[in-house]
Each structure stands twice: as structure tokens, then as C-alpha cells.
Amino acid sequence: DFELGISSKQKRKKTKTVKMIGVLTLFRYSDWQDKLFMSLGTIMAIAHGSGLPLMMIVFGEMTDKFVDTAGNFSFPVNFSLSLLNPGKILEEEMTRYAYYYSGLGAGVLVAAYIQVSFWTLAAGRQIRKIRQKFFHAILRQEIGWFDINDTTELNTRLTDDISKISEGIGDKVGMFFQAVATFFAGFIVGFIRGWKLTLVIMAISPILGLSAAVWAKILSAFSDKELAAYAKAGAVAEEALGAIRTVIAFGGQNKELESPHRPH
Numbered sequence: 001d002f003e004l005g006i007s008s009k010q011k012r013k014k015t016k017t018v019k020m021i022g023v024l025t026l027f028r029y030s031d032w033q034d035k036l037f038m039s040l041g042t043i044m045a046i047a048h049g050s051g052l053p054l055m056m057i058v059f060g061e062m063t064d065k066f067v068d069t070a071g072n073f074s075f076p077v078n079f080s081l082s083l084l085n086p087g088k089i090l091e092e093e094m095t096r097y098a099y100y101y102s103g104l105g106a107g108v109l110v111a112a113y114i115q116v117s118f119w120t121l122a123a124g125r126q127i128r129k130i131r132q133k134f135f136h137a138i139l140r141q142e143i144g145w146f147d148i149n150d151t152t153e154l155n156t157r158l159t160d161d162i163s164k165i166s167e168g169i170g171d172k173v174g175m176f177f178q179a180v181a182t183f184f185a186g187f188i189v190g191f192i193r194g195w196k197l198t199l200v201i202m203a204i205s206p207i208l209g210l211s212a213a214v215w216a217k218i219l220s221a222f223s224d225k226e227l228a229a230y231a232k233a234g235a236v237a238e239e240a241l242g243a244i245r246t247v248i249a250f251g252g253q254n255k256e257l258e259s260p261h262r263p264h
Helices: 002-016 032-068 086-139 143-148 151-169 171-193 195-203 205-242 244-249 253-257
Strands: none
Touching: 032 086, 032 171, 086 151, 086 171, 151 171, 151 205, 171 195, 195 205
């Protein structure tokens, strides 16, 4: 019995070890339509991310026009002041920049819609295949596999864990490409427009990157703990609700409520 207990503990430890996979392996269930959607969504994400630095160029030129109107003017000797209307000139300039803003805003709106919709659509199609493969893999297991793994957790794993995968291969990937495009486009515009200030900002970029990496590591660790806790809580809830008549017949309501893994 002691040897059997040790072997069962070793098997459980082996099952808890997580095998890491590559980023591209997450999309192994995608077909050519999903890849087309993801490619178009990536292109639109890059266009969406490049929109903000372009808007900053328009905004900078617009603010420069306010300063230029207060500058020194040199006019010919026979120039009539009645022909000069600074308010009208400024209004025409602001109208032109308003058109620029409207065009960029419309382009960003279309690019953002295509980005989110295509990545979400591709993720939904892949998640449907993953759920089918996961369910078929459970049905093909031997009896001994169900002795090692808690069968009441399978329903929670089938919903919550795969939902996490959907979040990881969905529109968040498009947001990643959008952020990368904004990053590089911003630095390109910065070096073209003002390279000195851009170098100053680059000096603190490693600190910002390090803080982002630390937060990503912390969130990843808490996400794993969240999935494990919800799986145990879902198993307790499913077991209690599945046999609710037996629980009530033996007066075990309080015991179920005091369970350490009860759902909150």
C-alpha cells in the first residue's frame, strides 16, 4: 500500500508538470481561412497602431500654426491692411487640419474594426476545433486515466481554460501588433521630427520595459493559480449540485458550504 501511495503521488506530480509550447504552436489548429483572417487582422493592426503617431504630426503642425500667426510679418509698402484677416486665415488652416483628423479617424475606425473582428473570428473558429479535440481526447482515454484525474474538473477545464486560450489567440494578439507598430512608428516620427528629445526618452525605455516584464510575469503566475482554484471550486460545485438530493438527505449542506474549495 505504501508503494502504491508513493507511485500515485509520483503520477500526480508528473501530471502537474506543464509542458511549454511555442507561440506558433498555439495556432496549429488554424486552416487557410483562419490564417487569412489573422493576416488581414495583423495588417489592419499595424495600420491602426501607426495612426496615433500620424495624428501627433498633424497635431504638432496645427499647434505650430497658432504660433506662426503671432509672428512678425513683413509686407510691401503698398500693401493694404484691409486685405489681411488673421482670423479667416487661421480658420481656413484649422478647417484643413480638421479634414486631416477626420480622414485619419475614419481610417483608424475601419482598421480597428477589421483588426478586432478578424482576430476574434479566427480565434472562435480555432476554439471550436480545440473543444472538439479536447472532448474526443477525453473519450479515448483508458479507465486508469480517470482514476488519476478528477473527472469533475473536466467541465471547468473545458470552459474556463479554453476561454483563456481564446483570449490569448484572439484580439489580444492584434493589440500586440498594434502596440508594436505604435512603438516603432513613434520612434521613427520622433527621430525625424526631434531626435534629441527622442534620445532622452530612449534613456528611460529599459526601465519601462523591465517593469512591464515584471508585471507580465506576476499576472501569468496569478492566472495559473486562478485557473487551478476555479477548477477545484467548479469540481466541488458540480459534485454537490449533481448529488444535491443526497447532500440534503444526509444534512450535509453546512459541510459543503464549509468546503475549502467552495466557489465564492
